[in-house]
Amino acid sequence: MPFTLSTIPPHSDGEGSLCLGVERGVVAIISVVGVLLALLAVPDFLHDHLPTTAAWMLESLVFGVLQIAAPPLALAKRAAPAAVWLWVSVGANVALLLFEPFILKDPLPDGATPWLLSMTLIGFGCVAVAEKRPRRAAVISLGITAALTAVYAGRIPASHSVIDGVGFALLSCSLVAGMKVLRARADRADKVEHKAQLSFEAKNRHEALEKERTATDSLLHDSVLATLLSAAGGETPGRAHSMAASALQIISDTDDHPVMHAPTVKWQDAVAKRRHEWDMFRPHALIDLSAELDVVLPPASADALLAAALQALTNSVTHAGPVSRRTATATVLPDGGVEITVSDNGKGFNASAISEERLGVRVSILENVHQAGGAAHIRSVPGEGTTVTLRWQPPTRSPSPDDNAKPPRIALIPQHQMLRILSAVMIMAILTAISETALFSRAVGPLIAAGIGLILLPALLRGAKTGTMSGRTAWGIATGGILLCCTATIGLNPHKVDAGSIYWYTCGILAGAVIVWTTGHRAPPIVTVAFQLTQITLWAGPTGAIRLGFAAEIVLVIAGLMMRRAIQRVSAAADISAATQRTLTLHQAQLDAFHLERRARLHHTRTDAAPMLRHIIDQHGVLDQASRTECRVLEQALRDEIRGRHLLNPTMRDAISAHRRRGAHVQVLDDGGLDNYDPDTLNVLIDNAASQIEPLHSARIVLRTGSLDTDTAITIVASTPDETAAALGLDDDDDVDLWVTIPRPAQVTLAA
Numbered sequence: 001m002p003f004t005l006s007t008i009p010p011h012s013d014g015e016g017s018l019c020l021g022v023e024r025g026v027v028a029i030i031s032v033v034g035v036l037l038a039l040l041a042v043p044d045f046l047h048d049h050l051p052t053t054a055a056w057m058l059e060s061l062v063f064g065v066l067q068i069a070a071p072p073l074a075l076a077k078r079a080a081p082a083a084v085w086l087w088v089s090v091g092a093n094v095a096l097l098l099f100e101p102f103i104l105k106d107p108l109p110d111g112a113t114p115w116l117l118s119m120t121l122i123g124f125g126c127v128a129v130a131e132k133r134p135r136r137a138a139v140i141s142l143g144i145t146a147a148l149t150a151v152y153a154g155r156i157p158a159s160h161s162v163i164d165g166v167g168f169a170l171l172s173c174s175l176v177a178g179m180k181v182l183r184a185r186a187d188r189a190d191k192v193e194h195k196a197q198l199s200f201e202a203k204n205r206h207e208a209l210e211k212e213r214t215a216t217d218s219l220l221h222d223s224v225l226a227t228l229l230s231a232a233g234g235e236t237p238g239r240a241h242s243m244a245a246s247a248l249q250i251i252s253d254t255d256d257h258p259v260m261h262a263p264t265v266k267w268q269d270a271v272a273k274r275r276h277e278w279d280m281f282r283p284h285a286l287i288d289l290s291a292e293l294d295v296v297l298p299p300a301s302a303d304a305l306l307a308a309a310l311q312a313l314t315n316s317v318t319h320a321g322p323v324s325r326r327t328a329t330a331t332v333l334p335d336g337g338v339e340i341t342v343s344d345n346g347k348g349f350n351a352s353a354i355s356e357e358r359l360g361v362r363v364s365i366l367e368n369v370h371q372a373g374g375a376a377h378i379r380s381v382p383g384e385g386t387t388v389t390l391r392w393q394p395p396t397r398s399p400s401p402d403d404n405a406k407p408p409r410i411a412l413i414p415q416h417q418m419l420r421i422l423s424a425v426m427i428m429a430i431l432t433a434i435s436e437t438a439l440f441s442r443a444v445g446p447l448i449a450a451g452i453g454l455i456l457l458p459a460l461l462r463g464a465k466t467g468t469m470s471g472r473t474a475w476g477i478a479t480g481g482i483l484l485c486c487t488a489t490i491g492l493n494p495h496k497v498d499a500g501s502i503y504w505y506t507c508g509i510l511a512g513a514v515i516v517w518t519t520g521h522r523a524p525p526i527v528t529v530a531f532q533l534t535q536i537t538l539w540a541g542p543t544g545a546i547r548l549g550f551a552a553e554i555v556l557v558i559a560g561l562m563m564r565r566a567i568q569r570v571s572a573a574a575d576i577s578a579a580t581q582r583t584l585t586l587h588q589a590q591l592d593a594f595h596l597e598r599r600a601r602l603h604h605t606r607t608d609a610a611p612m613l614r615h616i617i618d619q620h621g622v623l624d625q626a627s628r629t630e631c632r633v634l635e636q637a638l639r640d641e642i643r644g645r646h647l648l649n650p651t652m653r654d655a656i657s658a659h660r661r662r663g664a665h666v667q668v669l670d671d672g673g674l675d676n677y678d679p680d681t682l683n684v685l686i687d688n689a690a691s692q693i694e695p696l697h698s699a700r701i702v703l704r705t706g707s708l709d710t711d712t713a714i715t716i717v718a719s720t721p722d723e724t725a726a727a728l729g730l731d732d733d734d735d736v737d738l739w740v741t742i743p744r745p746a747q748v749t750l751a752a
Contacts, residue, residue: 237621320346443491499549644668
């Protein structure tokens with residue numbers, strides 16, 4: 001699989017943005033640490049070679065520089081593919097292993113540290129990142145380890161050679177396994193984020209479409225349908241004329257982009273914006289919206305509340321009959337919300353039996369307010385009047401674009417696992433110190449150090465397990481670490497030990513220091529490591545820290561901390577990117593809903609209703625009987641678009657229109673049972689239903705979608721009242737002319 005750091009798009013197979021970011025972070029750390037390790041290896045490079053091979057040393061130096069310079073080039077966007085430069089670094093390391101046996105001293109001086117150890121660490125890192133197949137990466141790394149062991153076989157003591165070989169084999173395999181875990185965790189995090197993003201996108205597209213649909217239904221009902229009903233009644237021509245002008249202006253809006261409102265609006269500004277609409281009702285009602293109310297709310301919520309209140313007043317004026325009291329008032333709620341109450345003492349109605357045809361209640365009030373984040377309640381008692389309560393309350397916290405969508409960020413390197421590894425390093429260090437004393441040095445210092453380490457180990461293990469540690473415990477461990485430093489080298493000859501034989505001391509202290517560091521304490525580990533550095537310098541000389549590999553180990557610890565920080569930064573950047581993507585998704589969802597719902601619906605309404613609205617304006621609201629009949633037919637057709645949208649296509653619209661023009665009452669009710677059908681399947685079903693109703697002569701026709709838990713797609717019922725029975729005062733139940741159910745197709749293609 002080719003390795004790229006910048007060309008693979010996010011969320012592609014195995015190469016998401018977080019995975020790529022982690023790999024880039026590792027390469028950046030290899031670049032920085034490689035330079036530090038190379039600088040630490042310079043004294044050993046000069047010390048390990050024969051004086052007569054200066055010219056050959058220059059060639060080794062060229063290979064070394066090439067190995068160090070290649071990883072940074074892997075980060076360059078316009079350079080060759082990243083894997084090329086990483087393999088160039090590995091190739092330079094292999095070239096050194098092949099070339100160095102001819103110019104190295106044989107044997108190396110006592111206590112000398114092989115300079116190729118540092119360079120080989122760089123090679124291991126490049127292999128782990130460049131080769132994505134762990135087994136192949138492990139084989140390559142073990143091959144480099146074997147070559148390194150062969151280069152120094154006979155040049156350093158056999159015990160040191162064995163320790164170096166085994167240690168580097170374990171280290172190389174650990175790097176490969178670590179990169180595998182990093183990639184797996186990063187890839188899993190990318191997939192979780194991508195899945196959450198898709199879910200968020202689908203959810204918000206659906207919500208945006210539903211909100212836009214409800215808002216458009218309310219807008220068309222309160223403007224166009226209300227105008228047509230008023231004109232059809234013929235009782236208030238002046239009002240019909242002004243309503244037609246306003247409705248025509250609404251449906252003639254050709255703006256291709258939704259109006260982007262500010263996040264919030266003052267209540268008094270929202271009321272003032274619709275003052276002319278309230279003024280129309282002042283002759284019929286006492287209106288006190290308290291324009292000075294100190295309330296701030298989202299524009300959509302303000303618009304929905306005011307539109308619902310206007311519709312409630314319209315319903316009261318139209319249906320309540322003679323009243324002695326009709327009011328519309330607004331009050332501030334204790335939590336900063338607002339409540340509008342529209343009430344009258346008219347004839348009232350049974351609120352639990354609201355007809356599905358009463359769109360003014362169901363769409364313009366209940367659904368519209370609910371979609372805008374508010375609540376609506378209707379209380380009505382026949383003979384006593386009606387009260388409509390509209391309420392908006394601020395959420396308990398500020399909403400954000402990624403609410404309910406952002407998945408928990410998966411930790412790439414869980415701290416408890418890292419601390420377990422460090423604990424294992426400490427245990428290995430203690431066992432190695434004991435083995436070193438028993439098998440080789442016979443010195444007492446390592447045994448004392450191992451004893452002190454065993455005393456400190458329980459506290460360190462508890463800290464590693466819980467991730468916390470008290471300040472007293474941290475300073476107690478620091479004191480024990482200083483005491484360990486004072487005794488660890490007793491009986492050891494600094495000129496006869498090297499990095500491989502003393503690593504138990506340096507690595508053990510550093511592992512303990514990192515454990516304390518990760519529990520949140522900074523000063524104790526810094527003091528302990530500084531004391532250890534001073535002790536090694538006094539014991540082994542000014543270059544002892546470099547020669548014994550302590551400086552290199554500090555560099556590796558710093559690299560680990562850098563890697564941890566880099567992963568945190570990559571994760572934070574991924575979170576910011578995801579949040580930005582979710583914000584853009586919200587905007588795009590609103591834009592798509594605007595075009596798919598409002599623009600399309602306004603265009604359809606403009607095509608059907610604009611001629612009649614212009615006719616109403618031209619006639620100043622005074623229409624003849626034919627025009628009033630056409631207004632009723634047109635109002636019912638537009639009502640169908642609200643309550644039966646998935647039961648309509650051109651064929652069905654023509655069939656319904658023909659029945660209405662002959663005087664039949666046609667109801668089209670969509671209960672959502674056809675929502676998931678693709679357009680082709682839906683058209684077949686609707687054409688079938690249209691063919692069933694076309695030959696009918698019934699007085700009443702009802703088309704209704706079946707519920708999702710049934711096998712029925714559409715139910716058609718046609719009936720005609722028995723006029724003779726009604727005239728004689730007998731049971732006047734309708735005669736059923738047709739009752740047919742159209743089943744769902746056996747094979748259904750669901751819409752995307």
